[in-house]
Amino acid sequence: MLDATMKQQLGAYLNNLRNPISLLVATDGSPKAKELEELATEIAELNDKISLTITEEPINGRAPVMAVAKEDNAPRVFFAGIPLGHEFTSLVLALLQAGSHPSKEDQALQDQAKGLTRELNFEVYVSLSCHNCPDVVQSINLIAALNPNVTATMIDGGVFQQEVTEKEIMAVPSLYLNGELLANGKQTLADILNLVDDDADAKAAAAMAEKEAFDVLVVGGGPAGASSAIYAARKGIRTGLIAERFGGQVSDTVGIENFISVPYTEGPKLVAHLEEHVKEYDVDIMKAQKVVALRDGADGMKEVELSNGAVLKSKTVILATGARWREMNVPGESEYKAKGVCFCPHCDGPLFKGKPVAVIGGGNSGIEAAIDLAGIVEHVTVLEFGDTLRADAVLVKKAESTANIKIIKEAMTTEVLGENGKVIGLKYTDRKTDETHVVDVAGIFVQIGLVPNSEFLKDTLELTNRGEIVVNSHGETSMAGVFAAGDVTTAPYKQIIVSMGSGATAALGAFDYLIRN
Known part of the structure; x- marks a missing residue:
């Protein structure tokens, strides 16, 4: 063995x-x-x-x-x-x-x-x-x-x-x-x-209440958050990091081949290294905690409120809350989540061995998912909203040459169909002819991009119509003393290495703000 x-x-x-x-x-x-x-x-x-x-x-x-x-x-x-x-x-x-x-x-x-x-x-x-x-x-x-x-x-x-x-x-x-x-x-x-x-919430809230104010409080534990915490802590200032889970979206990534100096790694391995690196410094790491509000305190400090009712105080805050998988928002999707509607082909693909499935989205993640699934399932139907696939040419060529992958363009998914508690198919509209079609599938893998995790900031900071936090070249937001980094911001190109760089920028921006104020 x-x-x-x-x-x-x-x-x-x-x-x-x-x-x-x-x-x-x-x-x-x-x-x-x-x-x-x-x-x-x-x-x-x-x-x-x-x-x-x-x-x-x-x-x-x-x-x-x-x-x-x-x-x-x-x-x-x-x-x-x-x-x-x-x-x-x-x-x-x-x-x-x-x-x-x-x-x-x-x-x-x-x-x-x-x-x-x-x-x-x-x-x-x-x-x-x-x-x-x-x-x-x-x-x-x-x-x-x-x-x-x-x-x-x-x-x-x-x-x-x-x-x-x-x-x-x-x-x-x-x-x-x-x-x-x-x-x-x-x-x-x-x-x-x-x-x-x-008693978990009460215990956590009591522990949080005893914490002293931070110089920099980082919200988020992905690449941007980890980078921010490391750069802040290296300045010798009191640094905290709070996150629902360390690693964020990277934890759900399998193969990573474009992280410079590392030809290949996997998400969980990179996350472990990130956390290990942060722990090399004097950073107060608080995991499994959700932030629900950010505001200016009466004493001039920033106040970060948690879902358990605790309030943390800090002179500056760096928001690195990242993004999550975008949902289709069609009838039946919520009802059949984990009952055929999936977001991770690597995790859930083996459960559909020998069955027909659909992949929603023709970008890199969608076409990669289709190629991976094709080796396990009976047949893969890819539905792309646009008239062209957005994936890299090499991936498109591979998908088009795979016998059990069918690609349908200009297809708008309109409903997830289910029976007896599980997915049995989906409906889509042909955007050219306006005709409705039904595809019989046992699983639907949604791969249509990301949504910024910024809902709790809607009435606090300037956001784009897509929910991204507007930042300048120093990572500053519309609220003095509050900075942001990574996929939750307007920074272009949602890549791990870009997020790390923006995290360093935000931390240096926060340190500069502390010096000047």
């Missing part, structure tokens, strides 16, 4: 085990079970502190399953399926945590996880090609490792297809708690704790 290089690397990690751990594998004689047994055997052979038991009895009603536990303890972390692909890291971390190797997660979040008092049985359905799924798997695994009231189970939808069908799961990750759906999509440890800890 593991090649020589992976064994060598894993063996080095396993040297960090502080106590013996046990693996329990439930097998049912299937090919997948034999793969899991082989994987577990190879892992056990790498370190004397690992014991392995094979059983033909299902674990929690499932097989194949691998349970991971501290020796002589009941297992609380389970992998139903083969934890390879993107989930191999989740397996490695689970092994280390069972062996009492400390987590690098924020200590405050670990303490919050330890303090949960009710019984929580998490299950998360994943696909091994999903780059968002490991965040959820690793988060619930850590909670389970820290708290004896919690269990965590990763379920590979490709192996347990009957469960996926019965639960009508059409998007991953799908997180269940005690048998009921808790959340869909990417979730951080802080997000999950906020969902299950009834």
Whole structure:
């Protein structure tokens, strides 16, 4: 299962085990079970502190399953399926945590996880090609490792297809708690704790209330926000960074090939490096917090209000809230989100294996999605509103030469069609003939650009009609002492490297403002 290089690397990690751990594998004689047994055997052979038991009895009603536990303890972390692909890291971390190797997660979040008092049985359905799924798997695994009231189970939808069908799961990750759906999509440890800890908002608000005023408060944790925080902190001024999730849109990006000096990387990896870099400096990072208002305070400070009611104060503010996927805003779209309407082809594509799907949008993201999906699904129909595709010529040529991709131009999607809780098709209007057509599809992947995350600033700052924050060459907004950077602004070309540059500009602009005022 593991090649020589992976064994060598894993063996080095396993040297960090502080106590013996046990693996329990439930097998049912299937090919997948034999793969899991082989994987577990190879892992056990790498370190004397690992014991392995094979059983033909299902674990929690499932097989194949691998349970991971501290020796002589009941297992609380389970992998139903083969934890390879993107989930191999989740397996490695689970092994280390069972062996009492400390987590690098924020200590405050670990303490919050330890303090949960009710019984929580998490299950998360994943696909091994999903780059968002490991965040959820690793988060619930850590909670389970820290708290004896919690269990965590990763379920590979490709192996347990009957469960996926019965639960009508059409998007991953799908997180269940005690048998009921808790959340869909990417979730951080802080997000999950906020969902299950009834006192989370009150605790967070109390902690925020005790914070001293900042010199610079950055709102947003994407490339622009990280760059702003680093440049501000390097000036030796009190810097804070608050964000709903660190990484923003980059967390959802798979391949990145245009980040100068790095020929290829992936979004989650770049996000990890960004956060690691920010933590090298004295930056107060506050995650899983949503900003709902910005205003001038009576004392001359800027006030940033959070959804939990807390108010942070700062001499200057840098807004780097980024953007999110644009929606079609047609009947049926909201109703069938995560039930066939998707925004991540890499995550959810495998769930539509052998089925027809549609991609909305003929830009780079849309055509790339169509090409990726074509290797998995039965057929891809691309609907482009304009009369020409906006994607790069090399992508268009590839799509046009792929047998199971059909491209329809001048097509305006008008409705998502569904039945029995799932997508069955869509309607579109031919903009040349005004005729209405129906396309039978099981999934619809929306790839039509981005919307700035600026709604809370509508009556506060000057915005364009598209919602972008108007900034000058120094990142200044229409409110004195407030700066902005990245995709939320009028800065042209929504690119990672451009956002980083604008973040540095905004931080230097804020520092200059502090000096002069």
